[in-house]
Amino acid sequence: MKPVFFSLAALGLIFASPALADGDASWSAPHEPYRIVDNIWYVGTEGVGVYLITTDEGHFLVDAATEEGAAVVEDNIKKLGFDLKDIKYIVETHAHYDHVGGLAKLKADTGAELVASVADRSALEAGNHEGDNTNGPATFPAVKVDRIVGEGGTITLADTTLMARMTPGHTKGATTWTLTALDSGQPRRVAFASSVTVAGNVLVDNVAYPHIVRDYRITFDRLDTIPVDIFLPSHPVFADLEAKYQKQKTIKYPEDKAQPFVDPTEFPKFVAQSRADFEAELARQEAAKK
Numbered sequence: 001m002k003p004v005f006f007s008l009a010a011l012g013l014i015f016a017s018p019a020l021a022d023g024d025a026s027w028s029a030p031h032e033p034y035r036i037v038d039n040i041w042y043v044g045t046e047g048v049g050v051y052l053i054t055t056d057e058g059h060f061l062v063d064a065a066t067e068e069g070a071a072v073v074e075d076n077i078k079k080l081g082f083d084l085k086d087i088k089y090i091v092e093t094h095a096h097y098d099h100v101g102g103l104a105k106l107k108a109d110t111g112a113e114l115v116a117s118v119a120d121r122s123a124l125e126a127g128n129h130e131g132d133n134t135n136g137p138a139t140f141p142a143v144k145v146d147r148i149v150g151e152g153g154t155i156t157l158a159d160t161t162l163m164a165r166m167t168p169g170h171t172k173g174a175t176t177w178t179l180t181a182l183d184s185g186q187p188r189r190v191a192f193a194s195s196v197t198v199a200g201n202v203l204v205d206n207v208a209y210p211h212i213v214r215d216y217r218i219t220f221d222r223l224d225t226i227p228v229d230i231f232l233p234s235h236p237v238f239a240d241l242e243a244k245y246q247k248q249k250t251i252k253y254p255e256d257k258a259q260p261f262v263d264p265t266e267f268p269k270f271v272a273q274s275r276a277d278f279e280a281e282l283a284r285q286e287a288a289k290k
Protein backbone atom coordinates (compact mmCIF):
# COMPACT_ATOMS: atom_id res chain seq x y z
CA MET A 1 0.00 0.00 0.00
CA LYS A 2 1.09 3.54 -0.61
CA PRO A 3 2.13 5.63 2.40
CA VAL A 4 -0.96 7.36 3.69
CA PHE A 5 0.11 10.96 4.19
CA PHE A 6 1.54 11.41 0.74
CA SER A 7 -0.84 9.32 -1.34
CA LEU A 8 -2.53 11.00 -4.30
CA ALA A 9 -5.87 10.13 -2.80
CA ALA A 10 -5.01 11.95 0.41
CA LEU A 11 -3.71 14.97 -1.48
CA GLY A 12 -6.89 14.96 -3.52
CA LEU A 13 -8.94 15.07 -0.34
CA ILE A 14 -6.89 17.94 1.03
CA PHE A 15 -7.93 20.14 -1.86
CA ALA A 16 -11.19 18.54 -2.96
CA SER A 17 -13.30 18.47 0.18
CA PRO A 18 -15.83 20.05 0.45
CA ALA A 19 -15.75 20.84 -3.27
CA LEU A 20 -18.03 19.86 -6.10
CA ALA A 21 -21.66 18.88 -5.59
CA ASP A 22 -20.91 15.23 -6.41
CA GLY A 23 -17.54 15.15 -4.70
CA ASP A 24 -15.54 11.98 -4.96
CA ALA A 25 -17.63 8.97 -6.06
CA SER A 26 -16.03 6.87 -3.32
CA TRP A 27 -17.74 9.02 -0.67
CA SER A 28 -21.12 7.39 -1.43
CA ALA A 29 -19.86 4.02 -2.73
CA PRO A 30 -20.63 0.89 -0.69
CA HIS A 31 -18.02 -0.77 1.50
CA GLU A 32 -18.54 -3.89 3.59
CA PRO A 33 -18.85 -3.27 7.34
CA TYR A 34 -16.31 -4.77 9.71
CA ARG A 35 -15.31 -4.97 13.36
CA ILE A 36 -12.34 -2.82 14.41
CA VAL A 37 -12.18 -3.71 18.09
CA ASP A 38 -14.62 -5.30 20.58
CA ASN A 39 -17.45 -2.75 20.39
CA ILE A 40 -16.37 -0.49 17.50
CA TRP A 41 -17.43 -1.21 13.92
CA TYR A 42 -16.72 0.37 10.55
CA VAL A 43 -20.06 1.11 8.86
CA GLY A 44 -18.97 3.84 6.43
CA THR A 45 -18.76 4.09 2.68
CA GLU A 46 -15.63 3.39 0.68
CA GLY A 47 -14.31 6.94 1.11
CA VAL A 48 -16.00 8.34 4.23
CA GLY A 49 -15.52 6.94 7.73
CA VAL A 50 -18.64 6.24 9.79
CA TYR A 51 -18.31 4.29 13.03
CA LEU A 52 -20.78 2.40 15.20
CA ILE A 53 -20.00 2.00 18.91
CA THR A 54 -22.21 -0.60 20.54
CA THR A 55 -23.18 -1.04 24.20
CA ASP A 56 -25.75 -3.06 26.15
CA GLU A 57 -27.81 0.12 26.61
CA GLY A 58 -27.84 1.33 23.00
CA HIS A 59 -25.34 2.55 20.46
CA PHE A 60 -23.48 5.65 19.27
CA LEU A 61 -22.93 6.53 15.63
CA VAL A 62 -20.04 8.81 14.61
CA ASP A 63 -20.87 10.77 11.41
CA ALA A 64 -23.29 9.85 8.65
CA ALA A 65 -21.47 10.12 5.26
CA THR A 66 -23.12 11.84 2.29
CA GLU A 67 -26.86 12.13 1.68
CA GLU A 68 -26.63 9.16 -0.75
CA GLY A 69 -24.18 7.32 1.50
CA ALA A 70 -26.67 7.21 4.40
CA ALA A 71 -28.36 4.18 2.78
CA VAL A 72 -24.98 2.39 2.69
CA VAL A 73 -24.48 3.16 6.38
CA GLU A 74 -27.95 1.85 7.29
CA ASP A 75 -27.42 -1.34 5.25
CA ASN A 76 -24.06 -1.88 6.94
CA ILE A 77 -25.53 -1.52 10.43
CA LYS A 78 -28.28 -4.03 9.59
CA LYS A 79 -25.79 -6.44 7.96
CA LEU A 80 -23.87 -6.54 11.24
CA GLY A 81 -27.09 -7.58 12.97
CA PHE A 82 -27.80 -4.33 14.81
CA ASP A 83 -31.12 -2.50 14.94
CA LEU A 84 -31.19 1.12 13.73
CA LYS A 85 -33.62 1.94 16.56
CA ASP A 86 -30.98 0.97 19.14
CA ILE A 87 -28.82 3.94 18.11
CA LYS A 88 -29.33 6.51 20.88
CA TYR A 89 -26.80 9.21 19.94
CA ILE A 90 -25.34 10.42 16.66
CA VAL A 91 -22.27 12.66 16.92
CA GLU A 92 -20.56 14.53 14.10
CA THR A 93 -16.92 15.38 13.50
CA HIS A 94 -17.49 18.39 11.23
CA ALA A 95 -20.27 20.04 9.26
CA HIS A 96 -19.18 19.22 5.70
CA TYR A 97 -21.64 17.51 3.39
CA ASP A 98 -19.51 14.38 2.92
CA HIS A 99 -19.79 13.63 6.67
CA VAL A 100 -23.16 15.11 7.65
CA GLY A 101 -25.20 14.91 4.41
CA GLY A 102 -26.71 11.66 5.69
CA LEU A 103 -27.51 12.95 9.20
CA ALA A 104 -31.11 13.97 8.51
CA LYS A 105 -31.98 10.51 7.13
CA LEU A 106 -30.10 8.64 9.85
CA LYS A 107 -31.67 10.75 12.57
CA ALA A 108 -35.16 10.14 11.18
CA ASP A 109 -34.64 6.40 10.72
CA THR A 110 -33.01 5.80 14.13
CA GLY A 111 -34.81 8.30 16.36
CA ALA A 112 -31.39 9.12 17.88
CA GLU A 113 -30.40 12.45 19.44
CA LEU A 114 -27.91 14.50 17.42
CA VAL A 115 -25.03 15.79 19.56
CA ALA A 116 -22.76 18.53 18.16
CA SER A 117 -20.52 21.39 19.18
CA VAL A 118 -22.05 24.84 19.55
CA ALA A 119 -19.84 26.20 16.76
CA ASP A 120 -21.06 23.63 14.20
CA ARG A 121 -24.70 23.95 15.19
CA SER A 122 -25.70 26.79 12.88
CA ALA A 123 -24.03 25.15 9.85
CA LEU A 124 -25.85 21.88 10.57
CA GLU A 125 -29.19 23.61 11.04
CA ALA A 126 -28.70 25.74 7.89
CA GLY A 127 -27.40 22.83 5.81
CA ASN A 128 -24.35 24.69 4.54
CA HIS A 129 -20.65 25.16 5.23
CA GLU A 130 -19.79 28.36 7.13
CA GLY A 131 -16.71 30.48 6.43
CA ASP A 132 -15.09 31.74 3.22
CA ASN A 133 -14.02 28.78 1.08
CA THR A 134 -12.79 28.62 -2.49
CA ASN A 135 -14.46 25.29 -3.23
CA GLY A 136 -17.88 26.79 -3.87
CA PRO A 137 -21.25 25.83 -2.39
CA ALA A 138 -21.47 22.62 -0.42
CA THR A 139 -25.01 22.25 0.85
CA PHE A 140 -26.63 19.27 2.56
CA PRO A 141 -30.01 18.48 4.16
CA ALA A 142 -30.38 20.67 7.24
CA VAL A 143 -30.72 18.82 10.53
CA LYS A 144 -31.69 19.91 14.04
CA VAL A 145 -29.10 19.57 16.81
CA ASP A 146 -30.60 18.13 20.01
CA ARG A 147 -27.69 18.49 22.40
CA ILE A 148 -24.64 20.74 22.53
CA VAL A 149 -21.22 19.71 23.82
CA GLY A 150 -18.14 21.79 24.58
CA GLU A 151 -14.46 20.97 25.11
CA GLY A 152 -14.24 17.90 27.34
CA GLY A 153 -18.00 17.28 27.27
CA THR A 154 -19.11 13.66 27.50
CA ILE A 155 -21.98 11.36 26.61
CA THR A 156 -22.33 7.93 28.17
CA LEU A 157 -24.15 4.70 27.39
CA ALA A 158 -23.60 1.77 29.78
CA ASP A 159 -19.83 1.50 30.39
CA THR A 160 -18.84 3.57 27.33
CA THR A 161 -18.17 7.32 27.50
CA LEU A 162 -17.42 9.43 24.44
CA MET A 163 -15.53 12.67 25.06
CA ALA A 164 -15.67 15.69 22.76
CA ARG A 165 -12.43 17.57 22.01
CA MET A 166 -12.85 20.81 20.13
CA THR A 167 -10.60 20.75 17.05
CA PRO A 168 -11.80 23.76 15.01
CA GLY A 169 -10.36 25.18 11.79
CA HIS A 170 -11.46 22.72 9.11
CA THR A 171 -14.94 23.85 10.23
CA LYS A 172 -15.76 26.27 13.05
CA GLY A 173 -16.98 23.47 15.30
CA ALA A 174 -14.91 20.50 14.13
CA THR A 175 -14.82 17.92 16.91
CA THR A 176 -12.59 14.93 17.61
CA TRP A 177 -14.26 12.27 19.76
CA THR A 178 -12.27 10.00 22.05
CA LEU A 179 -13.03 6.96 24.16
CA THR A 180 -11.29 4.05 25.82
CA ALA A 181 -12.38 0.76 24.30
CA LEU A 182 -11.64 -2.76 25.45
CA ASP A 183 -9.72 -4.91 22.99
CA SER A 184 -10.16 -8.44 24.34
CA GLY A 185 -9.93 -6.93 27.82
CA GLN A 186 -7.04 -4.59 27.08
CA PRO A 187 -7.83 -0.84 27.17
CA ARG A 188 -7.17 1.05 23.93
CA ARG A 189 -7.36 4.82 23.51
CA VAL A 190 -9.41 5.51 20.40
CA ALA A 191 -9.83 8.79 18.50
CA PHE A 192 -12.52 9.47 15.92
CA ALA A 193 -10.59 12.34 14.44
CA SER A 194 -12.08 15.21 12.47
CA SER A 195 -10.37 16.24 9.25
CA VAL A 196 -7.81 19.00 9.83
CA THR A 197 -6.92 19.77 6.21
CA VAL A 198 -7.29 23.25 4.69
CA ALA A 199 -9.82 21.95 2.12
CA GLY A 200 -10.34 25.21 0.26
CA ASN A 201 -10.62 27.31 3.43
CA VAL A 202 -9.53 30.92 2.98
CA LEU A 203 -6.80 31.44 5.59
CA VAL A 204 -5.99 35.11 4.94
CA ASP A 205 -8.77 37.65 5.63
CA ASN A 206 -11.53 35.08 6.04
CA VAL A 207 -14.45 37.45 6.66
CA ALA A 208 -16.93 34.82 7.84
CA TYR A 209 -14.36 33.03 10.03
CA PRO A 210 -11.80 35.70 11.08
CA HIS A 211 -9.94 33.60 13.69
CA ILE A 212 -9.51 30.54 11.49
CA VAL A 213 -5.68 30.49 11.66
CA ARG A 214 -5.67 30.77 15.45
CA ASP A 215 -8.19 27.91 15.62
CA TYR A 216 -6.12 25.58 13.42
CA ARG A 217 -3.06 26.19 15.60
CA ILE A 218 -5.02 25.58 18.82
CA THR A 219 -6.24 22.34 17.26
CA PHE A 220 -2.76 21.06 16.34
CA ASP A 221 -1.49 21.93 19.85
CA ARG A 222 -4.47 20.14 21.41
CA LEU A 223 -4.14 17.05 19.22
CA ASP A 224 -0.49 16.81 20.23
CA THR A 225 -1.64 16.20 23.82
CA ILE A 226 -4.08 13.37 23.03
CA PRO A 227 -2.61 9.86 23.19
CA VAL A 228 -4.17 7.59 20.56
CA ASP A 229 -3.72 3.83 20.13
CA ILE A 230 -6.36 3.45 17.41
CA PHE A 231 -6.76 6.31 14.94
CA LEU A 232 -10.13 6.34 13.16
CA PRO A 233 -10.34 9.32 10.81
CA SER A 234 -13.14 11.07 8.92
CA HIS A 235 -11.73 9.68 5.67
CA PRO A 236 -10.30 6.14 5.95
CA VAL A 237 -7.39 6.98 3.66
CA PHE A 238 -5.89 9.23 6.37
CA ALA A 239 -5.11 6.14 8.46
CA ASP A 240 -4.87 3.61 5.63
CA LEU A 241 -7.80 1.71 7.15
CA GLU A 242 -8.31 -0.41 4.04
CA ALA A 243 -4.83 -1.92 4.32
CA LYS A 244 -5.39 -2.57 8.04
CA TYR A 245 -8.72 -4.21 7.33
CA GLN A 246 -7.19 -6.48 4.68
CA LYS A 247 -4.41 -7.37 7.12
CA GLN A 248 -6.92 -8.06 9.90
CA LYS A 249 -8.57 -10.69 7.68
CA THR A 250 -5.30 -12.66 7.71
CA ILE A 251 -4.87 -12.79 11.50
CA LYS A 252 -6.79 -14.59 14.20
CA TYR A 253 -8.78 -12.20 16.37
CA PRO A 254 -9.12 -11.97 19.34
CA GLU A 255 -6.44 -14.59 19.97
CA ASP A 256 -3.88 -12.52 18.10
CA LYS A 257 -3.58 -9.25 20.02
CA ALA A 258 -1.20 -7.66 17.54
CA GLN A 259 -4.09 -6.30 15.65
CA PRO A 260 -3.34 -3.98 12.75
CA PHE A 261 -5.50 -1.07 13.93
CA VAL A 262 -3.35 -0.51 17.04
CA ASP A 263 -0.40 1.84 16.43
CA PRO A 264 0.34 4.58 19.01
CA THR A 265 2.98 6.13 16.73
CA GLU A 266 0.61 6.86 13.87
CA PHE A 267 -1.51 9.74 15.20
CA PRO A 268 1.40 12.02 16.24
CA LYS A 269 2.85 11.63 12.73
CA PHE A 270 -0.53 12.49 11.20
CA VAL A 271 -0.80 15.62 13.36
CA ALA A 272 2.75 16.75 12.54
CA GLN A 273 2.22 16.25 8.80
CA SER A 274 -1.15 18.03 8.93
CA ARG A 275 0.40 20.99 10.79
CA ALA A 276 3.20 21.24 8.23
CA ASP A 277 0.69 21.07 5.35
CA PHE A 278 -1.38 23.79 7.01
CA GLU A 279 1.57 26.15 7.58
CA ALA A 280 2.73 25.62 3.98
CA GLU A 281 -0.72 26.44 2.61
CA LEU A 282 -0.95 29.51 4.90
CA ALA A 283 2.43 30.74 3.59
CA ARG A 284 1.25 30.15 0.02
CA GLN A 285 -1.96 32.12 0.59
CA GLU A 286 -0.07 34.96 2.34
CA ALA A 287 2.43 35.19 -0.55
CA ALA A 288 -0.43 35.23 -3.08
CA LYS A 289 -2.05 38.18 -1.24
CA LYS A 290 1.03 40.37 -1.54
Ligand SMILES: [Zn+2]
Pocket residue numbers: 017018094096170195199
Ligand atom coordinates in the same frame (compact mmCIF):
# COMPACT_ATOMS: atom_id res chain seq x y z
ZN1 LIG B 1 -14.35 18.13 5.68
